[in-house]
Amino acid sequence: MALLEVEDLVVQFYTENGVVRAVDGISYEIRAGETLGLVGESGAGKSVASLALLRLIESPGEIVSGEIRFRGRNVLELSADELRALRGDEIAMVFQDAGAALNPVYTVGEQIAEAIRAHEAVTDETARDRAIDLLERVGIPDPAARYSDYPHEFSGGMQQRAVIAMALSCDPALLVCDEPTTGLDVTVQAGLLELLADLARESETAIQLVTHDLGVVAELCDRVLVQYAGEIVERAPIEELYYDPKHPYTVGLLASVPRVGDGRERLTTIPGTTPDLVDPPTGCRFHPRCPYAEDVCAKHHPELVETESGAPDDGDFETHAAACLEYTGDLEDGLDYEVQVRDGANGDRHERTTSGDPR
Template sequence: MANIMEIENLKTYFYTEAGVVKALDGISFNIEEDVTHGLVGESGSGKTVTALSVLGIVPNPGRIVDGRVIFEGENLLEKSDKEMQKLRGDKIAISFQDPSTSLNPVFTVGSQIAEVIMRHQDVTKEEAKQAVIEIMEAVRIPEAEQRYYEYPHQFSTGMRQRMAIARSLSARPDILFADEPTTALDVTIEAQVLNLMQELQDKFGMDLVMITHDMGVIAEMCKRVTVLYAGRVCETANVDSVFHEPKHPYTQALLTSVPSVLGKIKRLSVIPGTIPDLIHPPSGCRFHPRCAFAKDVCKKEMPDAVEVAKGHESACVRIDEINDELQARLKKAREEQASD
């Protein structure tokens, strides 16, 4: 399968007064064509920064210090801001987590979307408006024609999220990073938005990268998934193998902490400790202080993700030794949840 985007050794640091925050410290993964990719991890693991780095819009005081992002045979990180402006929104788009803050409150939603279309396509104002109304209908905004002239505060949260998605889709991008598209929404609307995204993906034929911390969304939407932890990749694999046979202790711990709808409510298992301070990250494997399987070797070298099974990359150096134990633990946790 061909890759639409290859991210290699991407490093994005934030130069704050307290010190250098290594938000991304050399992450690599490929996004395959026509395969919905999931980026999953806790808050602060670097999911959003990855998307912003790809688009070249890392906010101050952040800077991309190393790495390559290959898209259409070119390294995006070598492009000038002017060249990137043409790609942003047009070829690579992002929809943001919180729709109530990602739409500008002082302009009509319609004009904000029309602006993006007019930036990337050679159309008149009237044509852009028609295109906006079309896309508003595609995201199922009722009475799109009148709603074109309304401001963000006149929309409900669910509608606002759909409008934010509509804006990212307006110039028909090849690849869309959807940053936590359902986090700000309640559960009923969440399902609507997810369905809609799948529908739009088929309709416009774009590749989707779902950024989320919600394993449920990953299971529902994605075919391939990359698990991030503290600015490093833990593993990249197909969704099925990640859920059934994770090859990294962090993924296993993450899966164990997801409640099951089958069992009774009981104490959830949690991962001990907190995510590390990214100014002074732990030596070696970032996860070792919280890892049940950590040995001395884990403190020494910072492992890169390597292929450990077919199509399955893992960054755990001890995976061969601990694999059986890992699977046993996951199985036990799942059985316990199901039996109670």
């Protein structure tokens, strides 16, 4: 049994402009200890999908259907008490805005100690010692002294480290990080990503990492989900996604990642914008922006299939799955793109061309 199983999850928002299907039938699993990336452009539904895991969707939104199972328990059926326990003890979340997650009137250390005491009956002294250990673990220098600092005395990067320390205080089985480094400067981001990578490696904690940056995913994740307009359009182990992307949207995303060692700052982006989720395009939602779209793409909605066989996706962790009619043999001309990957260190260059086989 996977640690987390999400099945056919649908989340809607009821707005003046109509019903927004922010998450539209996504299914995926997370294994204990693994790091799963969730990538996609702004508005893809990544944050909504993450908030739904802990039933944090608020009005005018609602989880309409689907199942979320954590260690086999249906999260959508937990009582308020059970849900509180799940949030405090088993699943922790870290969001972009660290400042907002810290209370300005208590010291950083007190807040972490409080989080420890909230789920375990320990003495004040033990809580304090553990909080200092956690501060040290997340890379705060001189943690015993910094324990007594107020949040405003911490830099943005240190605040985010403190928030991660707080999230780790309950030793969660799953840590959900939504753009944890956005808004921080580049060197600080790099340090935080290193911290997350260490956590991913050393602890048993599984991580769901939401980001719009495939470069970050490449650094940290074991597997990736690519989300587009509320749906998952590709899922693969990281190496495969990076070296052998199967969905044209992923190819577009990769083309817009400036790579380490690539002299040019590539500023290519995918033409067009994310569709309106009140009235998404028919057929494949990506077809209006897809360079390989054919008539059939506007008519048939592609399901997630195993790219090798075209068989319905079995959800297996090693399976490379994509939602494109190419893999069910429904495209006439097929896909035709080149993937260039340059590994910074040795200037090594891999090129691959995928072209439609004549059928």
